[in-house]
Amino acid sequence: MDVTQTQTPAAAASGGAATATSGSGAPALSSDFETFLRMLTVQMQNQDPLNPVESSDFAVQLAQFSSVEQQVRTNDILSSLGDRLGALGMGQLLGWVGMTARAEMPVVFDGAPVPVNLSTEPGATEARLVVRDQNGATVQTLQVPLEGGEFDWAGVGDNGAPLPNGTYTLATESYSGESLLASTPVIQSAEILEARNTSGGTRLVLDNGQEIKADEVISLRNSV
Structure with missing residues (x-):
């Protein structure tokens, strides 16, 4: 007796899907709708005549395919939009290079003395410049003008001896009596040498050896 081997609908669909996606990737899934129709045709031809696939099942498969197709197209559009926005941002930042x-x-x-800008709080009766090293230890505290403004930090400790070369954090502490009103980091000016696009956002390389985020810039001016 001849035995005709039948293929279940799931197996037929699986085989058709492998043919449609292998070697072509996501773009084929989003554009080859005819492949999906051929998959349905093969599935119908190989279904069990004693247990045919319900028409509602075909409708569900069609809806699922359309949903996946739309998602792939959406992902492609978002990826393209992200690339364009990134290129636009870098193009705009190119104009920043060379500016202060x-x-x-x-x-x-x-x-050498480092020029900085001090910010003090209104109503303060005393302002102090507090200098900390890379470990967070305070290496100098000195009184500064209440009005703040431009200030040349000489880079010496409380004992008057020059501090070692390195990176220091400076902040202006405003006091009213013995009460601390605010602690404000000093502002520096430096020329922008390079703009870098990193996973954490756009960063600017400055001529003073520092590297900051683009959104940390307070103001820009043409370098003298």
């Missing part, structure tokens, strides 16, 4: 940026940042000391 002002931002709150640590100070790189190399033995």
Whole structure:
């Protein structure tokens, strides 16, 4: 007796899907709707005549295929949009290279006085500049003008001896009597040498050895 081997609907669909996607990837899934129709045809031809697939099942498969197809197209559009926005951002930042940026940042000391800008709180009766090293230890505290403004930090400790070269964090502490009103990082100006697009966002490389985020820039001006 001849025995005709039948293929279940799931197996037929699985085989058709493998043919449709192998070697072509997501783009084929989003564009080859005719492949899906051929898959349905093969599935119908190989179904068990004693247990045929319900028409509602075909409708479900069609809806699932359409949903996946739409999701793939959406992902492609979002990816393309992200690439375009990234390129646009970098194109705009190219104009920043060579300009002087002002931002709150640590100070790189190399033995020469470092110009900074101090910000103090209104109503303060005393202002102190507090200097901390890379370990967070306070290495200098000195009184500064209440009005704040431009200030040249000489890079010396409380004992008057020059501090070692390195990176220091400077902040202006405003006091009313013995009460601390605010602690504000100093502002520095530096020329932008390079703009880098990183996973954490766009970063700017400055001529003072610092690297900051683009959104940390307070102001820009043409370098003299």
